[in-house]
Amino acid sequence: MNARRVFPIGFVLLALVLPATAATTSDYAKEKRWASQVVDNLFVGQAVYLQAENHKFLSIFAEPTTSKAKGAVIILHGKGVHPNWTDVVYPLRTQLPDHGWYTLSLQMPVLPNTAKDAEYSPLVPEAAPRIAAGVAYLKSKGIKNIVLACHSLGCTMGAYYLAHDPSPDVHAFVAVGMSVIPFKEKSRVVTSSLEKITIPVFDFGGLQDSEQTPAAQKARMDAAKKAGNKHYTHKWIKGANHFFTGMDDTLVKNVSDWLDKNAVK
DSSP: OOOOOBOOOEEOOOOOOOOOOSOOOSOHHHHHHHHHHHHHTOOSBEEEEEEETTEEEEEEEEOOSSSSOOEEEEEEOOTTOOTTOTTTHHHHHHHGGGGTEEEEEEOOOOOOTTOOGGGGTTHHHHTHHHHHHHHHHHHHTTOOOEEEEEETHHHHHHHHHHHHSOOTTEEEEEEESOOOOOOSSGGGSHHHHHTTOOSOEEEEEETTOTTOOHHHHHHHHHHHHHTTOTTEEEEEETTOOTTOTTOHHHHHHHHHHHHHHHSOO
16 A cells, blocks of 8 residues: 555534434444544544534545546445444555545444444434535535445445435445345335435445345345346455455455446546
8 A cells, every 4th residue: 555644633514404314323422432542543544524413523534646536435334333443444445545536434323332233223314414424525625426335334324325315426336245234114224225226336245244145135136126226236255254354455456446447437
């Protein structure tokens, strides 16, 4: 990875017109603790604070190291962690700039470590205003080609946003280890969202990911067909688990290659 300078911490507050979609349920104290740890140990990129529904949250912005930018990738982490998480998130946000992309990694709503999967259901719609804030921030910088890339539960949140408040500025969706949590609220289940998404989708994961069963994959493929999405593709990597442990280069190369073919204008 190319060396790059450390940016000073920036603070950006954005007002959103998106209406409230859920009661506030994220653990703000945990978010604050994560933010303190992340900013104190940030060596690549710039800390930027965005605002959604009167809540300021951390994001990390990095510029491309290439002479020409292809666009920007908004990165959404998985359950309960932060926008600089070691697995999947960090390699994407720090290495995609070497392939010509801005990256903006967002703090998603989180719950205490003891929370069960089903308890995350209210946070799925709560994430939408944060994604909208990320899109608005990139647009304010004149960036027009925007992609969502996510991991695990972040994919459910990203898919919900694309299905319920689709932005014409988001042109592709990369889902790594897409979550298969069967929430009771059907509209928050990822397959329900995929039934409404027509932009290019890369359903990408590891063959050793225990969460990715053949039945779950078929359900997502059927959902994409129902949407009439002719730009849905899936790919499984032999030897990779849910977190692509020890396979960061494989992860980044596959995502970068797919983006070049499906999200570069």
